[in-house]
Amino acid sequence: MTAPAPSPSFSDRPAATAVVGLQWGDEGKGKLVDLLAREHDAVVRYNGGANAGHSVVVKGTRYSLHLIPSGILYPGKAAIIGNGVVVDPWKLVEELETLATRGVDTSSLIVSNRAHAVLPYHKAEDALREDLLKRAATERTPSGADRPDAPAPVSEIGTTRRGIGPAYADKVQRASAVRMGDLLRPDVLRDRVRVALTLKQPLFAAHQAGQDLDVDAIVESGVAIGRRLAPMIRETTYALHDLLDSGKRVLFEGANGTLLDVDHGTYPYVTGSTVVTAGIGSGTGVPPGRVGRVLGVMKAYSTRVGAGPMPTELHDAVGDGIRTRGREFGTTTGRPRRVGWLDLVAVRYAAMVNGATGLALTMLDVLGGMDSVHVCTAYEIDGERTNRFPADAYDLARAKPVYATFEGFRLDPASCRTLSDLSPGARRYVAFIEETVGVPADIVSVGPDREQTMFR
Ligand code: IMP
Numbered sequence: 001m002t003a004p005a006p007s008p009s010f011s012d013r014p015a016a017t018a019v020v021g022l023q024w025g026d027e028g029k030g031k032l033v034d035l036l037a038r039e040h041d042a043v044v045r046y047n048g049g050a051n052a053g054h055s056v057v058v059k060g061t062r063y064s065l066h067l068i069p070s071g072i073l074y075p076g077k078a079a080i081i082g083n084g085v086v087v088d089p090w091k092l093v094e095e096l097e098t099l100a101t102r103g104v105d106t107s108s109l110i111v112s113n114r115a116h117a118v119l120p121y122h123k124a125e126d127a128l129r130e131d132l133l134k135r136a137a138t139e140r141t142p143s144g145a146d147r148p149d150a151p152a153p154v155s156e157i158g159t160t161r162r163g164i165g166p167a168y169a170d171k172v173q174r175a176s177a178v179r180m181g182d183l184l185r186p187d188v189l190r191d192r193v194r195v196a197l198t199l200k201q202p203l204f205a206a207h208q209a210g211q212d213l214d215v216d217a218i219v220e221s222g223v224a225i226g227r228r229l230a231p232m233i234r235e236t237t238y239a240l241h242d243l244l245d246s247g248k249r250v251l252f253e254g255a256n257g258t259l260l261d262v263d264h265g266t267y268p269y270v271t272g273s274t275v276v277t278a279g280i281g282s283g284t285g286v287p288p289g290r291v292g293r294v295l296g297v298m299k300a301y302s303t304r305v306g307a308g309p310m311p312t313e314l315h316d317a318v319g320d321g322i323r324t325r326g327r328e329f330g331t332t333t334g335r336p337r338r339v340g341w342l343d344l345v346a347v348r349y350a351a352m353v354n355g356a357t358g359l360a361l362t363m364l365d366v367l368g369g370m371d372s373v374h375v376c377t378a379y380e381i382d383g384e385r386t387n388r389f390p391a392d393a394y395d396l397a398r399a400k401p402v403y404a405t406f407e408g409f410r411l412d413p414a415s416c417r418t419l420s421d422l423s424p425g426a427r428r429y430v431a432f433i434e435e436t437v438g439v440p441a442d443i444v445s446v447g448p449d450r451e452q453t454m455f456r
Contacts, residue, residue, distance in 0.1 A: 016290045022257065025257035027297040027298055027362060028363060029253065033251060044080040045253050046084045048273050049086040049088060049164050051159070054255075066332060067088070082115065084282055086117070088123075089180070090225055111232050114179055114235075116167055122167045124209060125203070186219065266308050294357050296347075296360070298359060298360070300364045301342050305337050309397040311396065312341040313338055323337065359433070360443040361430060373429065374404070375432065376402065378402040407425055
């Protein structure tokens with residue numbers, strides 16, 4: 001196999017770039033977006049909500065962003081929250097205030113009036129559903145429980161409890177949904193909240209939950225927060241097209257990760273949104289043809305937060321070492337992340353589904369100094385070998401990884417400025433990823449700082 005040709009430079013491409021995670025989130029997209037923001041005029045979120053956690057380190061200061069596009073840290077760039085995002089307006093204000101106290105100018109932020117709002121009852125519902133699922137899983141036996149291969153009953157998803165799933169569910173239910181534009185119309189807001197609580201109260205009441213949820217209080221607080229956000233809530237689809245039509249470069253920042261996509265991920269252990277690049281169309285109104293470059297971000301190993309299958313998961317000291325060196329604890333919830341070897345069956349599938357034109361390989365430094373490194377190149381499922389990613393969590397749960405083994409390699413981030421500075425072993429690892437995925441590694445990152453990045 002030979003390495004694919006490097007992807008052409010920015011100037012040869014249409015004006016829009018997408019950055020999307022090829023695993024289960026936390027691939028280091030925040031740093032990549034921050035780096036690429038330099039060459040773009042606007043940074044846009046199209047999916048997810050405050051479940052995302054993007055960490056960016058600028059001049060030694062770490063910023064954790066959940067809703068606001070990471071591009072906000074660059075003065076003069078437009079930051080746009082598209083209609084596909086579910087926005088917790090109180091969290092948004094909190095984030096704006098935190099950035100303001102650290103001297104970051106947030107005046108360029110605009111939020112789609114079509115984006116749906118996450119309200120207090122969405123978070124209560126998320127938590128209640130998770131608790132009920134957990135309890136119910138212990139009481140249920142799977143159908144066909146006498147068969148040894150019977151799928152385990154769905155337990156809790158392990159959500160971030162940020163109300164993401166219930167807010168997207170209300171969007172599809174329609175009559176009970178509140179869009180950001182509705183926060184500016186008290187009568188509409190009251191009507192929507194009343195409908196939502198009418199529909200949800202029976203569930204809450206049956207489980208003695210959500211007792212503090214009150215229409216008047218939610219509306220009063222929603223109107224106040226709407227007033228605070230009013231200058232930034234507006235139509236964003238035309239705004240984006242106007243930017244593109246005037247030759248501006250736009251960067252789309254995917255939240256979460258492809259394997260958490262509601263259609264293409266490890267269903268049902270997924271998030272509520274379209275994470276893949278196809279979500280840019282529905283989540284912003286910018287058609288796919290305008291996106292010329294798709295940078296698929298992947299860690300040099302795997303991590304996952306929450307429940308669901310992960311074939312290469314490590315439950316030993318090797319995994320603990322990677323977790324510690326990689327500081328694998330959630331930005332949003334602080335939960336320790338599950339850790340495993342790199343799964344190239346999953347990454348190759350994710351690169352395909354997103355149309356990745358380049359890879360950004362992150363956290364390579366974390367693998368430096370290990371005795372050996374393993375990479376999953378195929379699965380064995382029920383005795384059959386395959387390099388195709390299964391359609392759901394039940395098949396994936398039975399997948400046994402087939403590994404390629406690499407000798408350990410040295411990696412000293414301080415001496416890495418260009419890809420040729422990597423040790424031969426590290427270079428072999430990168431080349432193997434490129435060949436197996438069939439996409440060139442445009443960027444390799446060996447640390448959180450902007451400087452610890454190598455470009456092809
Ligand atoms: P939800 O998005 O809060 O509904 O959570 C659904 C699943 O996606 C859970 O397993 C979460 O841990 C996971 N998840 C959601 N957002 C992220 C993220 O940004 N990084 C990693 N995992 C995430």
